[in-house]
């Protein structure tokens with residue numbers, strides 16, 4: 100039995116309402132995904148043409164319907180080409196939030212193996228950060244709690260060594276052949292160095308250079324927590340899910356990494372990159 104409501108002259112069923120609610124959620128999610136990027140303008144352009152098509156179709160304006168219909172026909176293909184980055188990101192988010200995103204869960208399901216904790220002693224990382232920050236040596240460290248991030252690890256040089264302060268300092272030393280790019284750490288081991296990470300396409304404040312953009316991009320594309328030591332200022336930042344926490348104390352970095360590795364939800368403690376400039380402006384005003 101399908102429940103029917105009468106809104107004005109329209110008959111609306113429960114299924115229609117659920118359908119409308121789901122489409123609204125989907126459009127909002129697409130908007131959130133594209134917010135701040137150039138793609139949002141293209142998306143809004145497409146949406147306007149589609150709405151126009153619906154109106155002219157309903158008004159039975161045949162010529163315009165044919166022209167816009169032709170456009171909408173190739174629109175799907177054009178959208179796939181134009182939005183390939185966003186579609187990739189969307190699928191990554193879906194994959195990330197699904198049960199199968201966690202390699203440990205897969206092992207548990209199929210091999211009946213006991214789930215291992217991804218937490219490890221983070222002191223070597225903190226100590227290395229202190230030293231790198233003190234010597235204004237840039238660093239980009241990706242911490243992953245549930246995946247080896249093989250795809251990104253393979254873009255660099257595979258290492259697979261136990262994390263140590265000396266190892267991290269040697270990698271990021273300006274004269275080391277491994278210093279360029281990011282390091283990936285999983286399960287207490289440095290999996291790879293010199294990795295090429297995806298750079299965010301969103302507008303970020305001018306003070307964030309390529310290293311910070313890569314940290315934000317990597318945190319958008321994966322479930323990782325990304326640590327940046329600025330070469331310019333020695334300041335330490337963390338990026339998670341496209342958001343950032345800037346100029347942290349070492350104690351804060353330690354707490355945040357531990358919380359992440361033990362599976363706590365830490366996203367809400369991070370600041371939207373778009374909001375970051377506003378936060379900075381506010382700080383300036385209060386300083387004056």
Ligand SMILES: Nc1ncnc2c1ncn2[C@@H]1O[C@H](COP(=O)(O)OP(=O)(O)OP(=O)(O)O)[C@@H](O)[C@H]1O
Nearest residue numbers: 237279280281295296308309310311313329330331
């Ligand atoms: N896509 C990328 N993947 C990995 N590492 C990258 C990427 N892009 C840049 N980097 C690293 O960042 C370095 C350049 O950093 P840049 O000075 O532009 O960044 P920044 O955010 O201003 O940081 P800093 O405050 O340290 O200057 C490169 O030498 C490289 O090691």
